[in-house]
Amino acid sequence: MERRTVGATALTVGAVGLGCxxxxxxxxxxxxxxxxxxxxxxxxxxxxxxxxxxxxxxxPFTNELLVGRVLRQRRxxxxxxxxxxxxxxxQHIVANGRPGYVRRAxxxxxxxxxxxxxxxxQLHRPDPxxxxxxxxxxxxxxxxxxxxRALGWCAIGAHTHRRSGAGLYDATLRQLERVQQxxxxxxxxxELSVWSREALDTLMPWCASRxxxxxxxxxxxxxxxxxxxxxxxxxxxxxxRARHPRFTxxxxxxxxxxxxxxxxxxxxxxxxxxxxxxxxVLAQGRHVVPVPGTKKAEWAxxxxxxxxxxxxxxxxxxxxxLPRALGSWY
Numbered sequence: 001m002e003r004r005t006v007g008a009t010a011l012t013v014g015a016v017g018l019g020c021x022x023x024x025x026x027x028x029x030x031x032x033x034x035x036x037x038x039x040x041x042x043x044x045x046x047x048x049x050x051x052x053x054x055x056x057x058x059x060p061f062t063n064e065l066l067v068g069r070v071l072r073q074r075r076x077x078x079x080x081x082x083x084x085x086x087x088x089x090x091q092h093i094v095a096n097g098r099p100g101y102v103r104r105a106x107x108x109x110x111x112x113x114x115x116x117x118x119x120x121x122q123l124h125r126p127d128p129x130x131x132x133x134x135x136x137x138x139x140x141x142x143x144x145x146x147x148x149r150a151l152g153w154c155a156i157g158a159h160t161h162r163r164s165g166a167g168l169y170d171a172t173l174r175q176l177e178r179v180q181q182x183x184x185x186x187x188x189x190x191e192l193s194v195w196s197r198e199a200l201d202t203l204m205p206w207c208a209s210r211x212x213x214x215x216x217x218x219x220x221x222x223x224x225x226x227x228x229x230x231x232x233x234x235x236x237x238x239x240x241r242a243r244h245p246r247f248t249x250x251x252x253x254x255x256x257x258x259x260x261x262x263x264x265x266x267x268x269x270x271x272x273x274x275x276x277x278x279x280x281v282l283a284q285g286r287h288v289v290p291v292p293g294t295k296k297a298e299w300a301x302x303x304x305x306x307x308x309x310x311x312x313x314x315x316x317x318x319x320x321x322l323p324r325a326l327g328s329w330y
Contacts, residue, residue, distance in 0.1 A: 002307050004289050006079075006120065006213035007150060007186030013079045015282060015307035017051030018044040018300055019217065019293030024063040027295070028236050034066070036295065041070045043297035045077050047304035053189075053215070053291045055083035055124060056109050057093070064112040072114045081120040081215075082109050083154055085127065085135070097127030099138035106142050122152035122189060132175050133182050140183035150186035153179070155203065156217050169203045176206065187213035189291070192284070193221045194277050195246075195258055195325035200284065208285060219281045219290035221325075224252070226274040226299075227259045251327030261322040265315050271306070274299075278306035280319055 002015040021027075023037035041052065052070070054063045064082060071078055084105040087094050109118065121139060126132045142148040155172045169190075176185055188207055192199045196218065207214045220226050222241055232249035235242040245251060262273035269276070274292075281290040292303045311319075 004213075004286060006215075006289065007152075007184070007211060007287075013051040013289055014049045014304070015289065016049060016278060016304050017053055017079075017081075017215070017289055017291040018049050018303075019291045020052060020054045020063050020067060021058050022293040022295050023066060024059040027239050027241075027293075029238055036297075037066055038069060040295060040297045040300050041067065042074075044300040044304060045070070045074055047301045048307070049300065049304050050077060050079045051081060051215075051289060051291065052078050053081045055086075055122075056105060056112075057083070057086045057088050057124065060088045061112060064109055068112050068114040075115055079119045080113060080115060081122060081152070082113065082118055083122040083124040084109070084139075085124040095125045095127040095129075097123070097130040097132070097135035099134055102135060102138040103142070106139075106147055110147060117146065118148045120150050120152050120186065121148040122154045122187075124154050126175060132179055136179040136182045143183070151183060152187040152189060152213075152215070153185055155188055155190040155199075167202060168198045173202060173206055180210075185210075185212055187215055189215035189217050191218045192216035192281060192288070192290075193219045194225055194262065194280055194319060194322065195221045195255070196328075204284065204288075208287060211287075213287045213289065214285070216281045216284075216288055216290040218293075220274055220277055220292050220303075222247070224255065225259060225262060225277040226272070227263060231256070246325060246327040248327065254326045255323075258322050258325060261319065265311070265318055268315070269309055269311075271309050272302060274302065275306040275309055276311070276315075276319075278303060279309040279311050280316070282307065283311055283316060 003012045004015055005012055052067055054067050084102055085097055087096050139151050190199045190203055223229055231252035241247040259273055262276045266273055266276045278290050294300050
């Protein structure tokens, strides 16, 4: 399995990671299975995946507990990434970046994950009520204490703070410059896929020029780019796709040419649409690691195999020419 470096800290991970969120959060609740999720994480490690990406809010807490069950047996094989900074209420999610809370959250994550150290600790969202330097400073103290190896910034959801006429990641880049003065950012996690390429314009160059890794979240477009979803199939109420403008029946049908293009490229390599989508992300740079989420072991293994797929210049040109996705909320 190819290895990639996450930031200047020289922490290495497998070329494709595993996003554990769908096992307990944001997607079809009726398909969740504790034992099935456990098999999925083990299958991913068996297939050469090392990066396990979770967060304390997923569940909340149950996702970290799941990963902890695996780490108890296979800690040396895993690169563990978790996040802090968001609190889940009954009907809302709020940011909390107070230093005292960050320290308590880290200790709680360490207990749930059954490990002495977190490889990558990410700030899920900055707290608008707390100077980001204070939050980041508390996280840096965790590195000094040996509880955390490296720090990362989660830029997913940046669109929710976008002002009219502003660049998608303008605010994120300003915050990254500020926290860089406090402690080095090892990686940034942001959405990047064939149908969401906005990170390539500004965020990717910022990371590349500073030796910062990029964790590509949602590299399969919330499952759409896998070609396994049917227009009009509907989603359960708590599924984030039920409210996503690209997942209406009309927009799913209109965006089918993107999946068709990925399948066309895949036929030349005996690969699935999902594997082509992940190989495209991998082709964006040596510092990029896609983190597809899944609940099923078979898909985790298939995703891991995408690291062996090498797209030609012809393939990349064909993918670049695919129509842009319709129904974006950007």
